[in-house]
């Protein structure tokens with residue numbers, strides 16, 4: 001079975017090349033090559049009246065009229081002929097195959113598959129075969145059968161794939177040995193591998209096909225969950241850096257805070273302290289909605305590390321965010337002797353900085369992925385905090401981990417991920433939630449409008465600015481473009497400046513250099529600028545509590561979760577905040593999305609909706625976020641499988657030394673090695 005596909009009878013080097021483009025390299029790959037759907041084919045030769053319009057049908061009959069060929073104005077050719085089957089005459093139609101005209105001979109018998117047009121008793125032919133044998137009058141014949149449909153490629157048809165698979169199964173069936181532990185199969189009522197393979201490629205009934213598919217879905221998610229649990233088990237077996245609590249120091253830090261922690265913040269801090277003072281490395285995800293106050297939680301953990309004589313690192317996805325966290329942490333630690341440094345690709349005097357990190361002069365380093373460079377070596381790194389983890393790849397997470405000796409890891413995510421999804425992406429982490437927002441926050445009022453109402457929107461902004469508030473306006477593009485539609489910040493900035501006399505307006509986008517960005521951001525933070533016209537560079541983390549309006553132009557162009565993130569830039573203090581979505585299209589999908597935004601303020605609900613609307617692939621560009629490309633498992637359709645698969649994974653890890661589990665456990669190790677390392 002492990003032999004190269006070209007050695008299968010009927011394949012050869014040329015066809016093997018085509019198979020390889022489908023990811024089929026060996027005979028085993030072919031046997032496990034899965035159909036994407038099951039087609040039900042009705043046999044109209046024996047049909048009663050029940051065959052529906054547009055149904056996929058097959059027919060055996062005898063050609064009874066000469067072929068008729070005509071050309072349409074668009075140069076399309078239509079070839080037709082009539083056949084007589086058991087139940088009368090049908091018209092067959094071929095599109096763009098004029099060359100068949102000579103083969104269609106009255107009296108010849110033919111089998112066809114195609115799509116039925118009920119009104120004209122006509123079949124648009126997709127596949128045909130001329131037969132030598134006469135058509136039998138067999139009315140007891142099966143009236144419907146099932147045909148698996150495979151992903152194909154140019155030069156390789158459905159029937160060729162089907163034929164090769166059936167040759168492969170016939171020859172190698174005996175090598176299909178069950179590898180799932182018997183106990184697991186019984187516990188979860190799974191169908192045996194040989195039977196599944198046969199049923200999935202040649203099902204006798206739809207139920208049989210579904211049963212077989214079930215096993216493959218379960219097995220796939222089970223392998224993945226087991227690998228995640230194995231990774232988790234490996235980390236927890238390492239000895240972590242045990243911190244002392246130093247409660248009095250923690251109390252000192254609390255006393256210097258400008259606000260009282262919420263109960264959720266307090267609870268999460270307790271969980272983190274418990275992790276860091278234990279013998280195992282912490283491996284925790286902190287999920288909290290926008291503006292729920294995750295930064296202060298990070299500050300507590302960093303403080304604990306530094307007080308214990310270690311270094312901490314905080315890695316974030318953008319320079320703006322790195323700078324903001326850097327200043328926030330400086331502010332939090334103003335009363336303590338803690339050295340914090342910023343490291344991004346545009347930091348000046350990096351080599352000096354590297355030295356200070358290496359010799360331990362720097363206590364906390366805040367930066368972008370510039371921290372991951374080889375040159376950055378720590379003296380005693382004990383805590384890694386990453387913000388917006390899902391923007392970093394899995395490899396980056398582990399490469400930062402390798403900069404210390406089993407450091408503690410705290411992952412913060414501001415994008416609320418639906419539970420099912422976080423169980424998959426973050427299945428190897430313990431999860432803490434901050435659900436409450438700090439006291440006194442008012443729900444953001446969200447409105448949807450059209451560009452025609454822009455002057456009214458601007459007048460509203462004028463009114464709020466006159467009360468001392470500030471406003472963000474977000475546009476999707478930096479500059480106008482012929483290729484992509486949408487408003488550009490540069491032009492919009494000029495328009496806003498013209499409209500608002502005596503109001504200071506700032507412009508911010510990713511093409512500006514770091515110094516310019518920092519200046520603009522600082523001007524806005526200090527309240528010197530009242531309106532900030534920006535691209536989505538402000539999307540994550542930007543925290544200016546005096547800003548109470550965000551206008552999002554071309555709001556139809558953003559995903560719901562992204563709109564929620566952007567909206568989260570306001571409502572970060574006790575004043576009433578507003579989010580105005582300017583939608584430039586009338587489409588029903590856009591309307592539906594705007595409605596969700598105006599009705600829902602909860603980030604978890606929004607991401608659930610977003611996932612439904614866009615599907616997991618687009619929701620998070622999958623590979624980047626550590627979700628493998630599943631062949632069978634669908635995050636939306638198969639949520640029910642996650643819990644049982646998790647239970648099964650736990651059983652497997654517990655019994656991994658038992659003989660009957662060994663075969664499958666080896667597969668899990670192999671998968672973990674390829675995927676998680």
Ligand SMILES: Nc1ncnc2c1ncn2[C@@H]1O[C@H](COP(=O)(O)OP(=O)(O)OP(=O)(O)O)[C@@H](O)[C@H]1O
Pocket residue numbers: 259260261262265288289290291292293294295296413414438439540541542543545568572
């Ligand atoms: N317990 C609290 N009471 C009052 N204000 C708080 C509290 N905790 C945090 N804040 C303030 O709330 C604002 C938002 O906090 P923070 O920036 O940490 O949110 P976040 O969870 O990181 O949000 P985002 O995901 O949008 O970055 C900050 O101005 C912070 O100082």
